[in-house]
Amino acid sequence: MQLLRHAKDLSQRRGAPIRRSIPLSEIQLHNEPYDGWMILRGKVYNIAPYLAYHPGGSEIMHGCLGRDGTVLFDRYHSWVNLEGLIGPLLLGYVQIEKKSGDDEEEGSGGGYLKGK
Numbered sequence: 328m329q330l331l332r333h334a335k336d337l338s339q340r341r342g343a344p345i346r347r348s349i350p351l352s353e354i355q356l357h358n359e360p361y362d363g364w365m366i367l368r369g370k371v372y373n374i375a376p377y378l379a380y381h382p383g384g385s386e387i388m389h390g391c392l393g394r395d396g397t398v399l400f401d402r403y404h405s406w407v408n409l410e411g412l413i414g415p416l417l418l419g420y421v422q423i424e425k426k427s428g429d430d431e432e433e434g435s436g437g438g439y440l441k442g443k
Contacts, residue, residue, distance in 0.1 A: 346419025358393025366395040367409060372416040
């Protein structure tokens with residue numbers, strides 16, 4: 328992909344490690360095309376650099392910026408290898424907020440925020 332050949336730090340982490348637990352409140356702040364994060368299958372991606380390369384146009388993805396786009400992504404692209412396509416845009420894993428009675432460890436990245 329041409330995008331991968333022209334940039335060294337696509338995720339814009341500036342050398343920081345992949346984050347283990349990114350709160351939804353932080354992800355929601357990044358909801359603009361020039362600063363857009365998206366949750367896909369429990370992982371958080373800085374999708375902004377990819378928007379111009381999306382074959383269906385960038386506008387279709389605007390509604391998922393700062394949100395979980397897993398359901399929409401899987402509806403049209405369930406066969407796509409995310410790591411091969413946007414792996415270098417990975418910022419980290421979404422923090423799964425514990426509900427009362429949950430035994431799942433916070434930040435484990437084990438679930439998706441469908442419909443958010």
